[in-house]
Amino acid sequence: MNKGLRITLKVLLTILLVVIFLLAGVKVGERLFFTGFFTNASTEFKIPGLSEGYIPQGFEKITLKDENGEDKVHFLACGYMTDKTSSSRVYLLDEYGNVVNMTNLQNEKGEAFTGHAGGLTYQYTDKGNYLYISGSKCLYVFNLDDVIGGKSEARRIGKFEVSTLKDGANADEVSPAYCKVFDGYLYAGSFEDAANNYATTANQHFTKDEQTNLSVILKYKLDPEAEYGISLKPEAVYSTPSTVQGMYIDNGKLMLSCSWGLSISKIHIYDLNKIESSELCKTDTALWDGEYPVYFVGGDNYITTIDAPPMAEEIVYHNGKIMIMNESACNKYIFGKFTSGNYLYGYYYDTTK
DSSP, X not given: OOHHHHHHHHHHHHHXXXXXXXXXXXXXXXXXXXXXXXXXXXXXXXXXXXXXXXXXXXXXXXXXXXXXXXXXXXXXXXXXXXXXXXXXXXXXXXXXXXXXXXXXXXXXXXXXXXXXXXXXXEEEETTEEEEEEEETTEEEEEEHHHHHTTOSEEEOOEEEEOOBOSSGGGOOBOOEEEEEEETTEEEEEEOOBGGGTBOOOGGGOEEEXXXXXXXXXXXXEBOTTSGGGBOSSOSEEEEEOSSEEEEEEETTEEEXXXXXXXXXXXXXXXXXXXXXXXXXXXXXXXXXXXXXXXXXXXXXXXXXXXXXXXXXXXXXXXXTEEEEEEOTTSTTTOGGGGTTTTEEEEEEOOXXX
């Protein structure tokens, strides 16, 4: 081996070692920085599709019958694609994160739907089983049976327009970033981060006891007789903090997943019973098409906050853990591939206390 080749190989080896040490340092640094999170969390499973350009967003728990008729927990996960030309997709995962089915989403014409697929939830009714996916100023509606039945494509059957003010073209609308069905209601919430060009409209801003919230959750009653199984108008409004990406309710605890960019994710937890029994917010303006009770999330109904790694998206509660989907390891961002971002983590939290 000549001298020049030996020098070249030594340089390449040195660079490789430096990269390995840097990556190891990043992982160690993350574990040290988020010690409180990782010492109380378990690695659940690897997030699917990350090497294919999939950007994880929505996450939901669903119980399905197996071949023996026994109930088995599964998960639904959805997102859009980095190239913005491939179909957004929904994964059906078993309890251990194994892919049972992957469904490409289509619009009403049967063409590839490449838009933003945000949070997702579902509802069973006698007139149809619906899958709802958060989109621009609406919930996109699909047939749930297409996804859980193993089909490779699901055609959109319509849109549920989130409530607007009365004056038509000048209406202020909520663009839902996440959604969840609980105990006969559907909740659809907006995302606010004005510093990064995600400002909400003024009718979503509420102040109580010198605290101001800039986004909302709208609460709709489920109605199997209504189109897409949801009442047209909300029954209540919840005034929420900024940067909410997902929500879940368990044992009267409202959990909100909040994140933006490389900042620390926050899982805020509130006492829902105190929220709904507290004094209502006052407003002088009509909210959308009428007046609704407005419950303020914060203040004396706040319980605690859990710090988590960046880019937490939707959450569910399962087996005593807050299961956190995140998008940091997708091809759009990359950095999460060198940290914990490839995996879904479950943070132990007792909602009964």
